[in-house]
Amino acid sequence: MNQTRWRHCVRLLSSVGIAAAVAACGRSGTGAANPLGAADRTGAPAPEAGSASSVPSAGSRSGPGGGPRPSPAPPGPGSGASGARGQLRVAFLDVGQGDGALVLTPGGKSLLVDGGPGGAGPRVLQALRTAGVRRLDWVMGSHPHEDHIGGLNDVLAEVPAVQVLDPGYNNGTATQRKYLSLLKQCGAKVIRARAGQTYDLGAGCRLEIAAPKEPLLTGTDSDANNNSIVARLVYGRTRCLFTGDMEEKPRTHLLDSAASGSLQADVLKVAHHGSHNGTDAPFLRAVAPQYAVISCARGNDYGHPHREAMAALRSQGCPILRTDERGDIRFTSDGTQVRLEGGRAESPARAAALDGGEPAQTPGSGSEGPGVPRAGQVIGNRSSRVYHQPDCGALPDSDRRVVFESATAAQTDGYRAHRTCNR
Numbered sequence: 061m062n063q064t065r066w067r068h069c070v071r072l073l074s075s076v077g078i079a080a081a082v083a084a085c086g087r088s089g090t091g092a093a094n095p096l097g098a099a100d101r102t103g104a105p106a107p108e109a110g111s112a113s114s115v116p117s118a119g120s121r122s123g124p125g126g127g128p129r130p131s132p133a134p135p136g137p138g139s140g141a142s143g144a145r146g147q148l149r150v151a152f153l154d155v156g157q158g159d160g161a162l163v164l165t166p167g168g169k170s171l172l173v174d175g176g177p178g179g180a181g182p183r184v185l186q187a188l189r190t191a192g193v194r195r196l197d198w199v200m201g202s203h204p205h206e207d208h209i210g211g212l213n214d215v216l217a218e219v220p221a222v223q224v225l226d227p228g229y230n231n232g233t234a235t236q237r238k239y240l241s242l243l244k245q246c247g248a249k250v251i252r253a254r255a256g257q258t259y260d261l262g263a264g265c266r267l268e269i270a271a272p273k274e275p276l277l278t279g280t281d282s283d284a285n286n287n288s289i290v291a292r293l294v295y296g297r298t299r300c301l302f303t304g305d306m307e308e309k310p311r312t313h314l315l316d317s318a319a320s321g322s323l324q325a326d327v328l329k330v331a332h333h334g335s336h337n338g339t340d341a342p343f344l345r346a347v348a349p350q351y352a353v354i355s356c357a358r359g360n361d362y363g364h365p366h367r368e369a370m371a372a373l374r375s376q377g378c379p380i381l382r383t384d385e386r387g388d389i390r391f392t393s394d395g396t397q398v399r400l401e402g403g404r405a406e407s408p409a410r411a412a413a414l415d416g417g418e419p420a421q422t423p424g425s426g427s428e429g430p431g432v433p434r435a436g437q438v439i440g441n442r443s444s445r446v447y448h449q450p451d452c453g454a455l456p457d458s459d460r461r462v463v464f465e466s467a468t469a470a471q472t473d474g475y476r477a478h479r480t481c482n483r
């Protein structure tokens with residue numbers, strides 16, 4: 061970022077001010093894993109500004125605008141001072157294999173929850189431009205995996221953020237270093253998100269942090285995933301739950317410790333792109349979503365969404381909306397009801413296909429169904445340089461995976477076979 065842009069960021073920061081209202085913030089300065097010196101640079105968040113009113117004021121309401129899917133249009137006009145009054149808008153952007161959601165509050169504030177992988181940066185920027193967002197009031201990077209913050213790096217290089225919620229987990233990647241450096245350059249206030257905090261987004265909207273807790277989880281299958289920020293966006297009586305790539309351990313903790321009803325949400329962003337380790341029936345019963353959103357790429361290398369998660373979601377009986385099938389998925393809320401723009405949920409035909417337990421073919425997706433690795437492909441672990449069959453139970457974390465067209469190709473690259481799945 062050049063000097064001029066940096067000055068611009070600083071000017072914006074001082075003109076916008078810090079509007080965070082934090083209840084029970086609990087920022088312990090002891091998070092050993094936290095790489096974010098910046099978190100303390102701007103001092104403690106503002107004191108509690110009072111809980112958001114539970115019912116939004118009956119302000120003027122403008123229509124939802126925006127065309128039906130699969131138009132890549134972002135969630136309507138507005139941000140900054142021009143949000144659609146009375147309407148909260150949440151758009152799960154089609155960022156390919158990753159997560160990225162743009163929230164526009166009725167008060168004209170913007171919140172970007174993740175930004176997809178690196179390649180999705182231009183897509184997210186386009187959505188911001190169309191929505192007229194020239195600065196992001198809030199950014200929530202759920203966790204430092206590339207499919208969540210890679211695109212944020214492209215975004216932050218052009219659009220400054222004022223306040224950033226971060227789990228404070230350091231996975232030591234170049235992507236995360238760049239992310240932290242960009243946050244610093246644009247003068248963003250970085251806040252360590254911890255369970256129990258509430259952030260007032262204005263106009264009756266608030267963000268309740270459900271995870272991670274202090275101390276962060278260690279020794280899990282993926283500590284980066286399992287320390288994801290889990291947060292519930294509340295507007296009036298409507299709620300949307302963001303879950304990052306949370307897996308089993310934090311999910312179990314949440315179920316054990318969350319106050320009754322505190323996980324309930326009209327819209328659930330299904331954890332970990334519909335991975336088998338991201339979703340189970342007890343959690344879905346606690347959330348009781350009206351809509352479940354899965355963010356993943358068509359024909360992705362991980363087989364997302366996994367059939368176990370789909371089965372649990374189907375048992376819950378709510379429509380399952382997938383970015384790989386629908387493109388952007390957009391909701392509006394007037395504070396009493398959530399409405400899906402474009403209106404159509406999973407088709408009965410598709411549901412029937414899924415009831416057979418097989419990933420369904422997506423028209424136009426070529427010879428492969430979504431999530432089905434092509435015959436012969438193997439998945440390598442960049443760290444250990446071991447390759448696995450796609451159905452191996454010991455596949456590496458997504459950010460360490462590399463897909464080879466064949467075992468021979470993997471061997472040529474110096475990878476050796478995982479004995480368990482390559483007998």
Ligand SMILES: [Zn+2]
Nearest residue numbers: 158205207305
């Ligand atoms: Zn992910």
Ligand SMILES: [Zn+2]
Nearest residue numbers: 205284285305
């Ligand atoms: Zn992840």
